[in-house]
Amino acid sequence: MTTAEIKAMATEYIINTYGDRNLAFVKGEGPYLWDADGKKYLDFLGGLAVNGLGHCHPKVVEAIREQAGNLLHTSNLYYIQPQAELAKLLIDNSDMDQCFFCNSGAEANEAAIKLARKYAKDVDMRSLRLDIFEDDGTDPYEIITMDNSFHGRTMATITATAQTKYHVGFEPMLEGFAYVPFDDLEATEAAINSKTCAILVEPIQSEGGVNMPSDGYLQGLRELCDKYNLLLIFDEVQTAMGRLGTFFGYQSYGVVPDVITMAKALGSGVPIGAMLAKRKIAESFVPGTHAATFGGNPLVTAAAATTVRTILEENLAVNAVKMGNYLAGGLMELKDKYPVKEVRGKGLLRGLVMDVDAKPLAAQCIENGLVTICTNDYVLRFLPPLNINAGHVEEAVGIVEKSMSEVL
Numbered sequence: 009m010t011t012a013e014i015k016a017m018a019t020e021y022i023i024n025t026y027g028d029r030n031l032a033f034v035k036g037e038g039p040y041l042w043d044a045d046g047k048k049y050l051d052f053l054g055g056l057a058v059n060g061l062g063h064c065h066p067k068v069v070e071a072i073r074e075q076a077g078n079l080l081h082t083s084n085l086y087y088i089q090p091q092a093e094l095a096k097l098l099i100d101n102s103d104m105d106q107c108f109f110c111n112s113g114a115e116a117n118e119a120a121i122k123l124a125r126k127y128a129k130d131v132d133m134r135s136l137r138l139d140i141f142e143d144d145g146t147d148p149y150e151i152i153t154m155d156n157s158f159h160g161r162t163m164a165t166i167t168a169t170a171q172t173k174y175h176v177g178f179e180p181m182l183e184g185f186a187y188v189p190f191d192d193l194e195a196t197e198a199a200i201n202s203k204t205c206a207i208l209v210e211p212i213q214s215e216g217g218v219n220m221p222s223d224g225y226l227q228g229l230r231e232l233c234d235k236y237n238l239l240l241i242f243d244e245v246q247t248a249m250g251r252l253g254t255f256f257g258y259q260s261y262g263v264v265p266d267v268i269t270m271a272k273a274l275g276s277g278v279p280i281g282a283m284l285a286k287r288k289i290a291e292s293f294v295p296g297t298h299a300a301t302f303g304g305n306p307l308v309t310a311a312a313a314t315t316v317r318t319i320l321e322e323n324l325a326v327n328a329v330k331m332g333n334y335l336a337g338g339l340m341e342l343k344d345k346y347p348v349k350e351v352r353g354k355g356l357l358r359g360l361v362m363d364v365d366a367k368p369l370a371a372q373c374i375e376n377g378l379v380t381i382c383t384n385d386y387v388l389r390f391l392p393p394l395n396i397n398a399g400h401v402e403e404a405v406g407i408v409e410k411s412m413s414e415v416l
C-alpha cells in the first residue's frame with residue numbers, strides 16, 4: 009500500500025485521537041526508517057523513547073522469534089521464566105527489591121498510585137505523623153504531582169498529570185491529587201498536609217518540554233519525603249533504560265526513590281511496563297490486590313530481558329552521554345546563525361529550545377528526512393536510539409541546520 013492508501017483506510021476506520029498525519033513507516037533498521045513510499049529517514053524520535061536499541065535490533069528480533077515459537081502467553085496463574093529473569097535483571101541494577109509487570113507507562117503509574125494508597129493504610133502512615141499533623145481521622149491518600157508533568161491517559165494518570173489540556177471534557181477528576189510547580193521545593197512543602205501519602209515526579213519532564221531539575225531539587229524531595237514520612241515515586245517511564253547516562257535516571261542524581269515506574273524502552277517496542285519498589289512497600293501488594301492479564305507475559309519479558317542485557321553489555325548508557333553531549337554541542341553551534349534559545353536535557357533526552365514557534369521547523373526536518381517532534385510549541389525534542397554513532401549525530405545536526413536555513 010502507498011502512504012495515501014494507508015492514510016485513507018486509517019482515516020475511515022480508526023477513531024481520530026492522533027489527528028491528521030502524512031507518514032506511515034513500513035520498515036526500520038538501526039536508527040533508520042523507511043516510509044510506505046520508499047523514502048528513508050533518520051529516526052531521532054525513537055518511537056517516543058521506545059526504540060532505545062534502534063529498530064529491529066538483531067538480538068531482540070531473535071529473542072522474540074525464539075519465544076514466539078515456544079510460548080506466547082500463559083497468564084500469571086503460572087510462573088513465567090523470562091518474567092523472573094527480567095525481574096532479577098531490573099532489581100540487580102537498581103536499589104529496589106521487587107517488581108510488578110504491566111503493559112504500559114500509564115498502567116505502571118496506576119500500580120504505583122494504588123500501592124501508595126494501600127501502603128499508607130498498611131503502615132498506618134497517619135499515626136506515624138501525629139507529632140507533625142493533627143489527626144483528622146482519615147488515612148493519607150493524596151499524591152503531590154508537578155505542573156507540566158505527564159503520567160499517562162487513564163483516569164487516574166490524567167489526574168496525576170497536572171496539565172488542564174488533558175482534563176478538559178473528562179471531569180470530574182479522581183480525588184486525591186495536589187499540584188505544585190516543578191522544581192519548587194517550597195511550594196511542595198507548603199502543599200504537604202495530613203492527607204499526603206506520596207510525591208510523584210519525573211526526574212526530567214520530557215513531554216512537558218524537557219524541563220530540568222535544579223541541583224538539589226530531587227534530593228530536596230527525598231528529604232521532604234523522609235521528614236513527613238511520604239513515599240517518593242519516580243516516573244522513569246522515559247528516563248530509565250540508560251537514556252540519561254545511567255541505567256535508571258535516578259542514578260544520575262544520586263537520589264534513591266521508594267518506587268519507580270518504567271515502560272517505553274523496556275521492551276524495545278513490545279508493550280510492557282513495570283513498577284519497582286522497596287520490599288517494605290512492595291509488601292502492600294498481596295494476592296488479589298493487583299493484576300494484569302498480559303502483564304509480563306513470556307513474549308514481552310523475553311524481549312525486555314534481551315533489551316536490558318544488551319544495554320548493559322554494550323555499555324549504551326555511556327554512549328548515551330557521549331552522543332548526547334556531541335548532539336547538544338552541535339545544536340548549540342546553530343545559535344550563532346538562528347533563533348536558538350538553549351539546548352536542554354541530559355544524555356540522549358534533549359530539547360532544542362527555539363525563540364520562535366518550532367512546529368514549522370519540525371515539519372521541515374521530516375521533509376528533509378529527520379524524524380523529530382515539536383513539544384510545547386518552542387521545543388524540538390530528540391530521543392534517538394542509544395546506540396547511534398557520531399556520524400548519525402552529524403547527519404541529524406546537518407538536517408536541522410538545512411531545515412532552519414529553509415524555514416527561518
Ligand SMILES: *Cc1c(COP(=O)(O)O)cnc(C)c1O
Binds near residue numbers: 117159244272
Ligand atoms: C509516555 C509516558 C507515560 C505514559 O506511558 P504510556 O505507555 O503511554 O501509558 C507516563 N509517564 C511518562 C514520563 C511518559 O513519558
